[in-house]
Amino acid sequence: MKSKQRITLLLAALLIITSFQFQANTLSNNNSDPEKDKVLIYILRNILTRSHFVVKDMNDDFSEHVYEEFINGLDPNKRYFTQKDIKEFSKYKYLIDNQLLSEDVSFYNLVYTRFSEKIKNAKSYYGDLLAQPFDYKKKEIIDVDYEKVPFAKNENELIDYWRKQMKLSTLIRIQDKTEKQKLNAQKDKKYKKKSFSELEKEARTEVLKNMDELYLRIEELEHEDWFSTFLNSVVSAFDPHTTYMAPRTKERFDQDMSGKLEGIGARLQKKGIYTHVFELVSGGPAWKQGDLESGDIILEVAQGDEEPLDIVGMRLDDAIKFIKGKKGTEVRLTVKKKMDGSNKIISIIRDVVELEETFVKSSIVEKEGKKYAIIDLPKFYINFDDQNYRDSAKDMEKEIERLKEEGVTGLIVDLRNNGGGSLKTAIEISGLFIEKGPVVQIKYRGEDPIVKKDIDPKMQWDGAVVVLVNEFSASASEIFAAAMQDYKRAIIIGGNQTYGKGTVQSVLPINQFTKYNKDLGALKMTIQKFYRINGGSTQIEGVYSDIAIPSRYSYMKFGERDLDGALAWNKVKQVNYVQTNSYSNFTDVIYNSKQRISADPKFKLINKYAKWLKENQDDTTYSLNIDEFFKENDEQEKASKKFKSVFDYKSNLEFVSPKYELDLYKTDPSLKDKRIAWHKNLSKDVYVSEALNVLSELKLSNKNEIVKN
Missing domain, CATH: 2.30.42.10 (PDZ domain)
Known part of the structure; x- marks a missing residue:
């Protein structure tokens, strides 16, 4: 059954069920919040169990996930609950699944009620602690990786947790004020420095002010805000991209999708x-x-x-x-x-975000007597409501045609930081570089994969291609990069692997499932998974670069693989496709680049910097002794100075606009300034320089030679 038909039938079935089950209650209870909560749980449970990509049993494992997510969502910094509270909550640890099946919110009510009580105590905790100076000579540390920190044993230990957190906040401000004093004294010899006690009191006063403002805002939060936290604990058990959006959140989402920046x-x-x-x-x-x-x-x-x-x-x-x-x-x-x-x-x-900057643009550069171009594709954009509006596939085709007219012999397609967009345009843009054939497979729950093909036999660009990616290249970017890699149409160069988001979400307004007359918000739910034409999913793995270049993210926890509950990688059947065999020296070019990168001092420094960043990420403890705290900061500052020049780079290459843009400068003078700034950045981009090295070495093979898969 096609997905649209399935969703339609599900809508109809749920509409009948929810109308029958809740309509009488709605009238008698005057749309009370408890009834609304039950309606939400009932509908979300049915949608997720029937239509989410993953078949998930609502069992003890599911219950444990909701239990931990909700408690951690309310108390991520271990400021409120003690082990005594957790022990009381734990009686529900493996019962939440059963409660959800009967629209029972006992677990939510218990935890939220206790949380509300704890919030009332918080003001007295931090207020008393910030009323007088801390003991800054005391030898102690704080670990800010709160996932590793156990809940406080009792109220006394909880107050000590507060003390350490308030002390750290105060120390950070004291250190900042001390640094500013040094700078002011260097600039103005008559500048009068404040004493430590004055700075310390100012710092505590600022922390107290910030805490008061925080708890004023917390007090303004409504039941909907807290119940949304609970519902997201439930829906996230299916996968991290499935989220519940309360009415206000859905309104902001709609504004964002419409282009409001x-x-x-x-x-x-x-x-x-x-x-x-x-x-x-x-x-x-x-x-x-x-x-x-x-x-x-x-x-x-x-x-x-x-x-x-x-x-x-x-x-x-x-x-x-x-x-x-x-x-x-x-x-x-x-x-x-x-x-x-x-x-x-x-x-x-602040500035106005101009749409022009989100569209395809290109720059031409000459290297060793040959012309090359870099095409920047910020996202795979399209407007389904206006067929005459620009879309990335049409713009890409037009841009390539203009570059061909200028005698360009090789292209870099820059997908760095491209988080995806339209699947349709990703397929069409892939088709610009191959004659025709499959590009990607998509799969709904319980169905065979659907092969999406480029059906246009025209190849818009048959020259050399390099695709530049990084750890932020995701979704549709990965589909394009994977297709180019599977066809051996391009060399993929950049971070070790792309982001790894191989799932598709659909936003479903919940009120379409019921006649309930209050706004229930929406569910963003994972309904599909992407697979390469070689059968492997882009989920988790993303696309591994043919040439991996060190970057600041090389050792960081980053990407889909580091999200709790992310859907697993798997394979489906490979489809029939024909590799283009575009290059006679494909393997040699990759080998040469890897040798250059491993010997390049700049890339060696970037690799050291990445390791240093990883060490900092792993070190989550701070000394709360003021002398040691200042010493740690000084050491950190000195260490960072070693990497001050890590991304300083200047090539001798000159990047220019394609000729058609020169006429546009006359009607849009600001465009010229934007392009000058972009070209300057390209000349200082070490990754672009290596991509050009690779592109310049690629030799096209006999177009009649093919390799069958």
Whole structure:
């Protein structure tokens, strides 16, 4: 049965069931929240068990997942619950599955009620602790990897957990204020330094202010916010990309999908009490500035030189209000870096995110008397509602045609940081580089794989191709890269492997499953899985580069493989396809590049830097003795200076715009400035330089030779 028919029948069946079961209750209970909660659980349970890609039994393992996820979602920093609480909660550890089958929320009610009580105690904990100076000479440490830290044995140990966390926050501010004093004193000889006791008191006052603001925001959260945390604990048992979106969250999602960008050009999402950077918009201010990255956590937001505002615990739509702002104004973000867990202040000048920067663009470079081009493809974009609107496949075809007219002999397709997009355009763009044939397989639950093919026999580009990827290349990017690799049409160069997201999600408004008259939000659910034409899934594994180049992410926990509960890699049957056998020296070129990379001092330094970042990521302890704390920071600063020049690089290559863009400069002067900046960055990009080395060595073989698979 086709998926659309199956979903339609499921909709009809559930609509009848939920109408019959809940309509009378809805009228008699006046749409009370408890009834709404039961409706949500009933519908979500049925949708997931019937239509999620994975057949998942609601058993003890499932119950244990929900139990741990919900408790950790409410108390990620071990600030509220004690082992006594956990012991009481544990009676439900293997019963939640049975409760969900009868729309029973006893576990949720117990944990949430206890959590609410603990929140009330929190103000007295941190208020008393911050009322006087800490003992900064005491020899003690704190481990901020809270997943490894056990829950406090009792209330006394819980208060000590609080003490250490408040002390660490204060030490960080003291250290920051001390550094600023040093800089001010160097600039102004008459600058009067404050005493340690003055700085210490200021630091505690700031921490207290931030904590008060945090708990004001927590008190503003409604039942819907906390119950959403519980529901996400339930749906995440199926896979990490399946999420429940409450009505407000769904509204923000719709705005985001329609192209509304948030001030700095970053898409944000809420995880627990933290605001995470989900994706940077190509061409946006954050993307251009270069320091903010996907996976970073935004802790504080400051407007220019004003005092920073702590946004931990703040609703996402409220946090966005502080991050957004007028073009030309400065926002300073204090972020916890995904790479190494360090805190960093990032200054970004707000600007309008111009759509033009998210489209295909190219640059031409001459090397050893031959012309080559790099095509930047930021995402696989399309507008299904407007057939006349630009899409990435049409733009790519047009761009290649223009480059051919200028005598370009080789192409680099740059997919770095391309998080995916339209499957349709990924298939069509793959078809530009092969005559015709299968490109990808997609599979629904319980069905045979469907082979998606390029049916156009025209090959838009038959010259040499190199595909440049990194650890952020995901989804549709991996489909294209995998197809080029399986056909041996291109050499894949970049990080060790791409992100590894081989699943597809569909957003289902929950109200379409019931006549219940309150807005129930939506479910984003995994419904498909991608497979290469060689049979292997792109899930978890992604695409391994033919030539792996060291990067800052080389040793980091990163990608789909590091997500808890990610769907496993597996294989389906290989389809029949014919390799292009495009190159006579394919293996030699790969070998030569690997030799260059292993001997290059620049790549050796990048590799050392990546190892250092990994060490920092693994070291999650801090000394709370002020002398040792300052010493650790100094050592960290000295170590980081060794890698200050790690990405300093300048080639002698000159990148220029294709001729058709020169006419556009006359009507859009800002385009010229943007391209000059991009070309300058390309000349300083060591990865682009090596990709050009590879491209220049590739020799095309006799086009009539083919290898059958």
